[in-house]
Amino acid sequence: MRRKLLDVDGRRSFIRGASVFALTTVALPPAVACLRAAPVEDARGAGRPSRIEIAGREEPGARMGMSGTVYGVDAKPVPGVKIFLYQTDAEGYYSRRVSDPRRARLRGTVWTDAQGRYAFETVKPAHYANVASQPAMHIHVHLEPPGLPDHWVDSYYFDGDPKLQSGVVERARGLGRFSNVVALGPGESGVAQGVRDFRIDPAQAERNRLVDGWYR
Secondary structure, three states: OHHHHHHHHHHHHHHHHHHHHHHHOOOOOOOOOOOOOOOOOEOOOOOOEOEEEOOOOOOOOOEEEEEEEEEOOOOOEOOOOEEEEEEOOOOOOOOOOOOOHHHOOEEEEEEOOOOOEEEEEEEOOOOOOOOOOOOOOOEEEEEEOOOOOOEEEEEEEEOOOOOOOHHHHHHHOOOHHHOOEEOOEOOHHHOEEEEOOEEOOHHHHHHOEOEOOEOO
């Protein structure tokens, strides 16, 4: 019960903070970065890729990739799980001129393939810009498994971020590849790589279900 209260309170705090954030931010100019993307694979039919590029080749920031597998309650990989992702850019903005998480510029949807796998490449998000109390860097994630509601799960966080709350680190401890606090390691062409698996939880899907694509 305490974990549920912490999740709900944290999500409500994010929504309140995002509202303030959207009212206090201004536009900044973009820079240039380069990307070496892997081929796109179809998950279950055309237009449902299991590997995507969220941030384009011109997007500034440190390149990073994430991959993993989604498992069901029976511990078997689940194909066709819809995964929606969105984040700030390398300057800490969701959108410009006003930063609004509901209109995040860097966002994308990926589906797990026949082996339950997904992958995406992007830039590492920054701490929120022009906000006094900055949360840790994160990438938001929604899951929509077949037969279950679209719902939010804990964001991707990054090991070593000085703004990570101790409670987040403690809850992630010992979860291995299922941890939402991800350690980024070296990869090809300077693209850091991380791994995060998911375990589908029908109770969590009901508890965290979205309304019109957003938190209740």
